[in-house]
Amino acid sequence: MTTTAPAVDRLLDDGSGRRPRADARRNVERLVVAARQAAAEGGEITAHEIARRAGVGIGTFYRRTGSLEALLEAVLGEVLGEIVAEGDEALADPDPWAGFTRFALSYIHLRNELCDVNKRLGNVLDHSRAELRDRIHLLVERAQQAGAMRTDVTWEDVAFLMVAASSTGSHTLGLQAGAGQWDRNLQVVLDGLRTPGPGILPGEPPTLVP
Missing domain, CATH: 1.10.357.10 (Tetracycline Repressor, domain 2)
Structure with missing residues (x-):
């Protein structure tokens, strides 16, 4: 069974050691799952497409990931x-x-x-x-x-x-x-x-x- 924890933890690690808010973690989890689904399906891999699949706004996308890369x-x-x-x-x-x-x-x-x-x-x-x-x-x-x-x-x-x-x-x-x-x-x-x-x-x- 696939787990998104490693990618999620990496994206949430800001170096402060603080535990992220639950809603922040949920959004990052959705973005990781959406990115992987797009890749697995051979779909379009863009910030807007991943945000759409994840059900979050583009502002949330960049706030939680920093960049598509x-x-x-x-x-x-x-x-x-x-x-x-x-x-x-x-x-x-x-x-x-x-x-x-x-x-x-x-x-x-x-x-x-x-x-x-x-x-x-x-x-x-x-x-x-x-x-x-x-x-x-x-x-x-x-x-x-x-x-x-x-x-x-x-x-x-x-x-x-x-x-x-x-x-x-x-x-x-x-x-x-x-x-x-x-x-x-x-x-x-x-x-x-x-x-x-x-x-x-x-x-x-x-x-x-x-």
Whole structure:
């Protein structure tokens, strides 16, 4: 379950050590949620759009965040932290394949959100990419050593495959993506990586647009 606490706390920290008012915290929580929703949906990421989604005025937006960039930097750090934490939890799973698949599912759902925010900020992820690469590398290596993943692919291959699974738009060739399309795509990728035996496809197949 996603939590907005890290981003909210960062935005509310004015260095005074004083506890913010309850209404101030609620407004910042709404703004963080709205920013993340806009990024996850591929929507417009502007101060006015985020304020509209949060149900607050533009004056409240700037009073509580300082700037759009400050809000997005806090959100970026939060999403990055969630992905890295998912990687750490996956590495602690006694079943290497179960840990990898859980991380992969979380990653594809958070990645688009991460990339949209990062793009709006001007690509500031360089210092954090190493952490993400490290988690993927370790998870793939662990699954391969356990005999659960084919060994003729590299962790770099896997990174690209997860991106491919999460890059599907909602339409192609006159077809509408089915429910859980990203999850279905990922399951096909996982079946191609796993040794042996495919899993059960989640969600629903695409349908022809009328």
